[in-house]
Amino acid sequence: MTSPMDRMADFDLTPEQREIRAFVREFAEKEILPHVEEYERLEKYPLDLVQKLSPLGLLGPMIPESYGGSFSDVVSYGIICEELARVDWVVASVVSVANSLVGGSILRFGSDAQKDRWLPGIASGEVICSACLTEPSGGTDLGNMRTTATPADGGYRLNGTKVFISHARHAGLFLAVATLDREKKHRGVTAFLIDPHAIDGMRIGDFPMRTLKRDNLAEVHFEDAFVPDEAVLGEPGRGFPVLGSALDLGRYSVAARCVGQSQRCIDLAVPYALDREAFGSKIGEFQLIQQKISDMVCRTQQARGIVYQLGRMKDAGVERCSMESSMAKLLASQAAVQNALDGMQIFGGYSCTAEYEIGRLLMEAKTLEFGEGTSELHTKIIAETMLGMRKG
Ligand SMILES: Cc1cc2nc3c(=O)[nH]c(=O)nc-3n(C[C@H](O)[C@H](O)[C@H](O)COP(=O)(O)OP(=O)(O)OC[C@H]3O[C@@H](n4cnc5c(N)ncnc54)[C@H](O)[C@@H]3O)c2cc1C
Incomplete structure (x- = not known):
């Protein structure tokens, strides 16, 4: 039944956008909501709930159909995030990190090879995404980051620690940022697409939280971790x-x-x-x-x-x-x-x-x-x- 709030919320949405809201709401209330409190108690990451989004096209609403996504308009994407978050913070966060932070960046700045390699897996749910920005010394002043990327033969060696990293233990792709030169502040920052299964020297550690334990937040340590040139997203120093x-x-x-x-x-x-x-x-x-x-x-x-x-x-x-x-x-x-x-x-x-x-x-x-x-x-x-x- 339409609530008085839906009357205003839906007022100037298109019929398709209203349908998306009704569809996501029904799915989320039936398939996700009944499990959330239990997962919180068990500190269980909702990977199985996330996988239910895939056949419905809800994992890749910002990813073009040519890469397996369900490419919707931005308002519809917001409605999907809204309705998922109405029942679960973590499931909504998976979609938002994958589409806004990681998938969206690959679409705008990635090479064709990077798009071909990563976008289909993100849209299908095979690849959970994680974004590594925040450091122990601070998350607001990103231009002052301490994780370094030192040029090495055919790539870079990363050193430093990231904290508060959502989805890290389940991620198949990390968007991480590091600086080529701390003196250059934000002009030294470089973005990397990191495959955790193809890198030595990357370690994921515990980052204990008082709440939201089902998100399994983690620390990510880079210890002389080698990433190849092809992992740079955009240009070096243009992160x-x-x-x-x-x-x-x-x-x-x-x-x-x-x-x-x-x-x-x-x-x-x-x-x-x-x-x-x-x-x-x-x-x-x-x-x-x-x-x-x-x-x-x-x-x-x-x-x-x-x-x-x-x-x-x-x-x-x-x-x-x-x-x-x-x-x-x-x-x-x-x-x-x-x-x-x-x-x-x-x-x-x-x-x-x-x-x-x-x-x-x-x-x-x-x-x-x-x-x-x-x-x-x-x-x-x-x-x-x-x-x-x-x-x-
Ligand atoms: C549940 C959760 C999930 C998260 N997931 C991720 C993730 O997946 N990836 C990731 O990279 N990070 C993640 N974060 C980290 C989050 O992005 C940072 O906490 C945030 O950016 C702030 O950084 P900080 O906590 O280091 O605070 P600080 O930067 O140390 O700031 C401390 C305080 O000082 C204030 N402050 C700083 N500069 C100024 C200024 N110029 N003027 C006025 N006030 C100022 C801040 O607003 C804040 O109130 C997550 C955090 C939480 C809680």
Whole structure:
């Protein structure tokens, strides 16, 4: 049944985009949602759930059909990320890393050989992708990275450590960045496509998290690891434009995921407010609870509106929309966190029990305020663009 929120969310979507939402929602609620809490308890990576996306074409929505993808428009891609994230952070993250960060970068900057080698496997789910950017010394100031790439006969030797790396233990392809010369800051950064099965000196280690254990986050160590020249994505020393373009689409898909998480908080809080009683009334009859529901709905719809608008700009071929990507990511991630907080307040103490999902959503939402640029970074990008200090 269409909810009052779908009425607005779907209003100016095409019939095909509405169908995609209905299809992904039904699939996600039936095939993924029932397993998520159990996988979290077991700290189990949802590889089997991810594989269910493949026959439906949901693993490669940004990959052209000639490479086995299901190439959709950008708005539809956002809707897929939104609906998957509404049920599971990790499954949605697999799609978003594969299409925005890794597959999208190969499409824009890769050679024909790199496209032929990697894109079909990404679209079919044979190759899970991982992006190695963040280092122990920091993830925001990427121009100051310490992982080095030293030219060697026929390639480069990589040395350094990356942390917080999602999907690393299951990945068949890593997009990693390293610097040719730390003095050159962002002009030294080079992007590499790394096959973990064809490299010596790359080691994956534990990176223990307090939450989101089913993602199996890891450290990735490069210890004199040799990568051939053919692994360079784009040109040596031109990794920053690769990163910029990857993160531009990445922030869009993260923002769409945040909308899905915000929506989930509403989906959980509304029936609870209609069921739970205090002082002889349903708590949903109290104005202070109604205020929270109204705030949750308004901020979700506001975030959704800006995400879809960004998707339409990208579909229209607007080359640069960094400021808009930052706005979408900033607003949507803040909405997801605040909705989780308001949702928890509605559940009272039960929000902290293992019985209810809402408490888990808070930590998941908070991580989305860090990944692919923190809120502070996006605030800076928006302000600096408006002040003419950077190109938008
Ligand atoms: C669940 C999860 C999954 C992740 N997955 C990946 C992944 O797959 N691959 C990957 O590479 N990384 C991943 N990350 C890492 C994430 O991208 C980084 O945490 C993020 O980029 C911030 O880096 P940092 O944590 O080192 O914070 P820092 O860069 O150390 O920043 C610390 C604080 O200082 C603030 N700050 C920094 N510079 C400024 C400034 N100029 N002005 C104002 N404030 C500033 C930041 O906003 C932040 O609040 C993941 C993180 C999480 C939590």
